Amino acid sequence: MNLxxxxxxxxxxxxxxxxxxxxxxALGLGAGPIGILLMLRRMSLIGDAMxxxxxxxxxxxxxxxxGLSLSAMGLxxxxxxxxxxxxxxxxxxxTVLREDASFASxxxxxxxxxxxxxxxxxxxxxxxxxxxGSILAIDAEALYIVAAITSFTLIVLALVYRPLIAExxxxxxxxxxxxxxxxxxxxxxxLVVLNLVAGFQAxxxxxxxxxxxxxxxxxxxxxxxxxxxxxxxxMIAAVSGYIGLIVSFHFGFASGPSIVLTASTxxxxxxxxxxxxxxxxxxPAPRHLVH
Amino acid sequence: xxxxxxxxxxxNRGITLSDVTIAYGRYAAVHHLDGSFAPGSxxxxxxxxxxxxxxxxxxxxxxxxxxxxxxxxGRLKVSDIGYLPxxxxxxxxxxxxxxxxxxxxxxxQTGPFRSITQEIADKARRALxxxxxxxxxxxxxxxxxxxxxxxxxxARLLLQDAKIILLDEPFTAIDARTSQDLxxxxxxxxxxxxxxxxxxxxxxxxxxxxxxxxxxxxxxxxWDRTDLAMSGENLLRARAMAEHxxxxxxxxxxxxxxxx
Numbered sequence: 001m002n003l004x005x006x007x008x009x010x011x012x013x014x015x016x017x018x019x020x021x022x023x024x025x026a027l028g029l030g031a032g033p034i035g036i037l038l039m040l041r042r043m044s045l046i047g048d049a050m051x052x053x054x055x056x057x058x059x060x061x062x063x064x065x066x067g068l069s070l071s072a073m074g075l076x077x078x079x080x081x082x083x084x085x086x087x088x089x090x091x092x093x094x095t096v097l098r099e100d101a102s103f104a105s106x107x108x109x110x111x112x113x114x115x116x117x118x119x120x121x122x123x124x125x126x127x128x129x130x131x132x133g134s135i136l137a138i139d140a141e142a143l144y145i146v147a148a149i150t151s152f153t154l155i156v157l158a159l160v161y162r163p164l165i166a167e168x169x170x171x172x173x174x175x176x177x178x179x180x181x182x183x184x185x186x187x188x189x190x191l192v193v194l195n196l197v198a199g200f201q202a203x204x205x206x207x208x209x210x211x212x213x214x215x216x217x218x219x220x221x222x223x224x225x226x227x228x229x230x231x232x233x234x235m236i237a238a239v240s241g242y243i244g245l246i247v248s249f250h251f252g253f254a255s256g257p258s259i260v261l262t263a264s265t266x267x268x269x270x271x272x273x274x275x276x277x278x279x280x281x282x283x284p285a286p287r288h289l290v291h
Numbered sequence: 292x293x294x295x296x297x298x299x300x301x302x303n304r305g306i307t308l309s310d311v312t313i314a315y316g317r318y319a320a321v322h323h324l325d326g327s328f329a330p331g332s333x334x335x336x337x338x339x340x341x342x343x344x345x346x347x348x349x350x351x352x353x354x355x356x357x358x359x360x361x362x363x364x365g366r367l368k369v370s371d372i373g374y375l376p377x378x379x380x381x382x383x384x385x386x387x388x389x390x391x392x393x394x395x396x397x398x399x400q401t402g403p404f405r406s407i408t409q410e411i412a413d414k415a416r417r418a419l420x421x422x423x424x425x426x427x428x429x430x431x432x433x434x435x436x437x438x439x440x441x442x443x444x445x446a447r448l449l450l451q452d453a454k455i456i457l458l459d460e461p462f463t464a465i466d467a468r469t470s471q472d473l474x475x476x477x478x479x480x481x482x483x484x485x486x487x488x489x490x491x492x493x494x495x496x497x498x499x500x501x502x503x504x505x506x507x508x509x510x511x512x513x514w515d516r517t518d519l520a521m522s523g524e525n526l527l528r529a530r531a532m533a534e535h536x537x538x539x540x541x542x543x544x545x546x547x548x549x550x551x
Contacts, residue, residue: 040385040386042382159404160403162401162403162404163403165387165391166395166398168385169381169382169385169387169392169395170381170395172374172376173374173395173447174398175354176352176369176370176372176373176374177370177398177399177451178368178369178370179398179403184403223386224384224386224431224433225386225388225431226386226387229386
C-alpha cells in the first residue's frame with residue numbers, strides 16, 4: 001500500500017469519507033476555540049460532565065428517529081444539556097452546593113437515565129453507535145447541521161469575544177462595571193452543548209468533548225498568547241479528525257476513539273517536545289533578555 | 292470644602308450609610324453603621340481581621356445584601372464606582388497582555404462590542420506610563436511580578452476614570468517602592484476631588500497619607516480625622532472587640548435576626 005492509497009484514496013473513492021472529513025474539519029474549527037475557553041474558565045471537566053448530561057436527550061431522539069439521526073438526537077441532546085446546565089446553575093445559586101458538585105450530581109443521573117433508555121429499546125450495537133459515533137452515518141443532512149453549528153459558533157464567539165474573555169479573566173470586574181457576565185456565561189454553555197451535539201455522529205456522545213479538551217491542552221503546552229492558543233487548538237483538532245478518520249477506515253476502528261486517540265498522541269508528543277515539556281528541561285535554558 | 296461644593300465635580304454627594312448591617316447568616320459582619328464618605332474625601336478603613344472591612348466595600352459595590360439599613364450613593368450607580376478587590380481573585384496565568392488588561396478599564400466607552408478608538412488607546416498608554424510601566428503593553432500579565440501587576444490594575448482604574456474608587460488592601464505583599472508610587476496616584480485622585488476609600492493594615496501609612504479614617508471592628512470604633520480616629524485608646528478598643536467575639540452572643544435588640 002503506497003502513501004496515496006493510505007492517505008488519499010479513501011477520500012477519493014468514497015463519498016462518505018469526504019463528508020466525514022468535512023464534518024471533522026468543521027468540528028475542529030468549532031471545538032478549538034470552545035476548548036480553549038473551557039480550559040481558561042477552569043471548566044475542563046464541566047465539558048466532560050456536559051457530554052454525559054446530553055445522553056438521555058440524545059437517546060430519546062435516537063429512539064424516536066429509529067436510528068442515528070443527528071437532527072433528532074441533536075435536538076434531544078440540546079434540551080437535556082441546557083436543562084442540566086441551567087438546573088446546576090440554579091442549584092449552586094440557591095443551595096450550599098458549588099457549581100461543580102451540582103453538575104456532578106446532575107450529569108451522573110442524566111448519564112444513568114440515558115444508558116437506561118438506550119438499553120430498554122435499542123440493541124448493543126445501537127448503544128455503541130450513540131456512545132462512540134459512526135462515520136458511516138454522516139449523510140449530507142448531518143454535514144449541513146455540523147457546518148451550521150460551527151458557523152454559528154464562530155460568529156457568536158467573534159461577537160462576544162471581549163465580554164466572554166473579561167468574564168473568564170476577572171468576573172468581579174465585569175460585575176462591577178455592570179457587564180452582565182452571567183449572560184455570556186450562559187451563552188457560552190449553550191455553545192458548548194451545541195458543539196457537543198455537533199460531535200455526536202462522528203465522535204459519539206462520550207467522545208465529543210475529547211476533540212475540545214485535548215487540542216486545548218496541546219495548545220497550552222506550546223504557547224501562552226490567546227490568538228495562537230486558538231489557532232493551534234483548531235489545527236490540532238482538525239488534523240486529529242483527518243488522521244483519526246483514515247485510521248478508523250483502514251483498521252475498522254470506531255471513529256470517535258480513533259480521532260480522540262490521535263489528539264491524545266499529539267498531547268503525548270507535546271508533553272515531551274513542547275517548550276514547557278519534559279524534553280526541553282534537559283536542554284540548557286535559552287539566553288534571556290536584559291529586562 | 293465649601294468652595295468646592297459648588298463645582299460640577301461635586302454633584303456627586305458621596306456615599307451615605309444609615310443603619311447598615313451586613314450579616315453572613317445570623318452573624319453580623321458590619322453592625323448598624325451610620326455615617327458618610329464625603330465627596331472628594333480620602334478615607335482609610337482600618338481594623339483587625341474579621342472586622343468587616345472587605346465586607347463593607349463589597350456592600351458599597353452592591354455585591355452583598357444588607358440585613359438592615361440603606362446605602363445612598365447619590366446620583367452614582369454601582370457601575371460608576373471603581374473597585375479593586377483583594378489581589379488573590381484574579382488568575383495571573385491568563386493569556387492576556389498588559390494592554391488587554393488595562394483596556395478593560397475603558398468598559399464604559401467600549402462596552403462589550405464597540406471598538407477601541409485611538410483616543411482610548413492613547414489614554415491607556417498614558418495610564419501605563421503614569422504607573423511606571425511605559426512600554427509594557429505587549430508583555431503577558433503572566434510574566435509580571437506581583438508589584439507590576441498591581442500597577443497594571445491601578446492603570447486600569449485610571450482608565451475607568453471613576454468618581455469613587457474603592458481599594459481593598461491594595462498594598463498587601465507589595466514592596467515599599469511600588470506602594471509609594473501607587474500612593475502618589477491615590478493623592479492625584481484626591482486632588483482631582485475623587486472619593487477614595489481604601490482598606491489598609493499599615494497604621495503608619497494611614498497616618499501619613501489618609502486624612503480620614505474609619506476604624507472598624509464590626510461596630511464603628513471611630514470615624515473621624517485620622518489623628519483623632521487612630522488614638523491609642525481607640526486602637527485598644529478595636530483590639531479588645533476583636534478578642535471578645537463569641538458564639539454565644541445574644542440576638543441584637545434592634546428587632547432583626549442577626550446575632551449582636
